[in-house]
Amino acid sequence: MAGGVKKPVNIFRLKRQGEPREIFNWRLWFAVVSFGLLGAARGIDEGLISGAFNSKHFQRTINYSSYTTVQQANIKANVSSMVQIGSVGGSLFAFLVCDRIGRIWATRQLCILWVFGIAIFMGSNGNLGAIYAGRFIVGLGVGQTPVVGPIYIAEIAPASIRGLCTCIFTGFVYLGIVLAYFTNYGCQVNLGDNTASRWEVPSSLHIIFAGLIFILTFFQYESPRFLVKHRKHDKALHVMSRLRKLPADHDYVVEEIDTIINSHNEELEATKVSGWAGVLKETFTVPTNLYRVCLTIGAQIMSQWSGAGSITLYAPDLFSLLGITGTNETLLVTAVFGIVKLVAAIICALFLVDFIGRKRSLLLGITLQAIAMIYVAGFLTAVPELGSDPAYNLTSYELGPSKGAIAMIYVSGFGWALGWNSMQYLLTAELFPLRIRAFCTSLAMAFHFANQYGNSRAVPNMLLLPEDGGISPQGTFWLFAAVTILGGVWVWLMVPETAGRSLESMDRLFSLPWYKIGRYGNQDAQVHDQECDTQQRASGVAPQEKKDAFGV
Structure with a gap:
């Protein structure tokens, strides 16, 4: 091929697609890391709020002990989950800013909202209304991160490493969680439990990360696919050339941009309606797109009600429930x-x-x-006293199974990170055509945060005993186990394999009837790919002819 294409480097044994070595360069990784840092927003909040709320100073500030057990559960649930309800609005708002002002400026404005909200929270002086308002505004900013971050990363990453690049966003979610957990633990040990610094210092992590991300945006380029959508083709070609570290007239760059332009034109031609009406028509009246919407919404429902998100949010409380005693010990186990x-x-x-x-x-x-989930539910069923008596001491026969239950919480977190929490962002970011990608991702993330809010808001009450209006700890985990199993069956039946495909070729996965897509969509798409390759070779269209057609 013209342009001096070199043999691709074999990174992490990934499926290669003939990419030049140059495209795996520092500019790509710098951009991926810069936008991957957006994942830390959720991780920091989920890791911090439970530890902050459980500090004695914070509880005295809001006069927590004056409330009944049920009222305390409601207050804790409201404070913890207010970011999720704000994030519903934030994720929907992200569609407007992503498509109007671009991925770069969308990131800057969400960082401003994020800092503004946390400033109100930290300056609330114990006023519950101000605490709720501050955390709601934090949600308006944080709720945009799983829309803006994965979309940008998916749009700039080569197909063969798009999964790796998008999962860097998920990795930063957990980096944020780890930093939050260990900050809580360090402040508990070194600052004590009775000072304002115990919860204010960890909360400052929000400001540090928001400021870092804001600064990094000034060193990044706008997404080439966003530029194509706004008909800035020359600029898109220039940005793609810089991201790939290849000349603008290189076959690989020209063909990539040409494919994006042609795909976008086909999307416009399919509806022939511009603006909001065109986006809605394309989303809900094109059967393959509607299936993708249902797929991503179903993934959000199944993942959030599997319970792993609420385990992250309420980890210190759940470890205490399973037999860990002492604030320091609980926070350390949570950090691990x-x-x-x-x-x-x-x-x-x-x-x-x-x-x-x-x-x-x-x-x-x-x-x-x-x-x-099944093991933890079984353990709590066998030792129901743990849910009814906070002062209950485990017998020698129960200590071993208790440690097993704690280990299983670790296993659930490991499985969550391998599965739902990585895939819910990746699949949502890569399934949709360019013209409706921002809207559909925002819609999916709105369902994500609505279900996360419902789950995190409900869990403190669900853990209460039936006489207090709950379903008991064991009932809660049996529910999580049932939803997790149901989710596994649903994935096997409904979710197609998307690895290794370009964003513009995803349509081929959805050509079968809906009930066959999950099991046979990928095989059918591969057959279609082979047929297309055969037709192209037979037509004799050379890469140089494609380049001339673009006008370079």
Whole structure:
């Protein structure tokens, strides 16, 4: 091929597609890491809020002890989950800013909202209304991160490593969790439990990360696919050339941009309606797009009600429930839990998602999560006193199973990081055509945060005994186990494999009837790919002719 294409470097045993070595360069990785850092927003909040809320100073500030047990559960649930309800609005708002002002400026404005909200929270002086308002505004900013980050990363990453690049976003979710957990632990040990610094210092992590991300945006380029969507083709070609570290007239760059332009033109031609009406028509009246919408919404429902997200949010409380005593010990065990999830996310990104595929990695994670949930539910059923008596001391016969239950919480976190938590962002970011990608990702993330809010808001009350209006700890985990198993069956039947495909070729996965897509969509798409390759070779269209057609 013209342009001096070199043999591609074999990174992490990924499926190669004949890419030049130059495209795996520092500019690509710098951009991926800069936008991957957006994942830390959710991780920091989920890791911090439970520890901050449980500090004695914070509880005295809001006069927590004056409320009844049920009222305390409601307050804790409201404070913890207010970011999720704000994130519903934030994720929908992200569609407007992503498509109007671009991925770069969308990132800058969400960082401003994020900092503004946390400033109100930290300056609330114990006023519950101000605490709720501050955390709601934090949600408006944080809720945009799983829309903007994965979309940008998926749009700039080469197809063969798109899974790895997008999973870096997930990795930063867990890096945020680990930093939050260990900051809580360090402040508990060194600052004590009775000072404002105990919860204010960890909360400052929000400001540090928001400021870092804001600064990094000034060193990045706008997404080439966003530029194509706004008919800035020359600029898109220039940006793609810089990201790939190849000349603008190189066959690989020209063909990539040409494919994006042609695909976008086909999307416009399919509806012939511009603006909001065109986006809605294309989303809900094109059967393949509607299937993808249902697929991503179903993934959000199944993943959030599998319970792993609420385990992250309420980890200190759940470890105490399973027999860990002492604030310091609980926070330390929780911090180790964060490390386990971070390691799992790294393993998924480097060795699974692009190597064995999205679907197999997801099913592996779900299997581990289901085993863990069943064990914990069984243990709590065998020792119901743990849920009814906070002062209950485990017998010598119960200590071993208790440690097993704690280990299974780690296993559930490992499975969650391998499966649902990585795939829910990756699949959502890569399934949709360019014209409706931002809208559909925002819609999916709105369902993500709505279900996360419902789950995190409900769990403190679900853990209460039936006489207090709950379903008991064991009932809660049996529910999580049932949803996890149901989710595994649903994935096997409905979710197609997307690994190794370009964003513009995803349509080929959905040409079969809906009930066959999950099991046979990938095989059918591969047959279609082979037929297209054969037709192109027979037509004799050379790469240089494609380049001339673009006008370079």
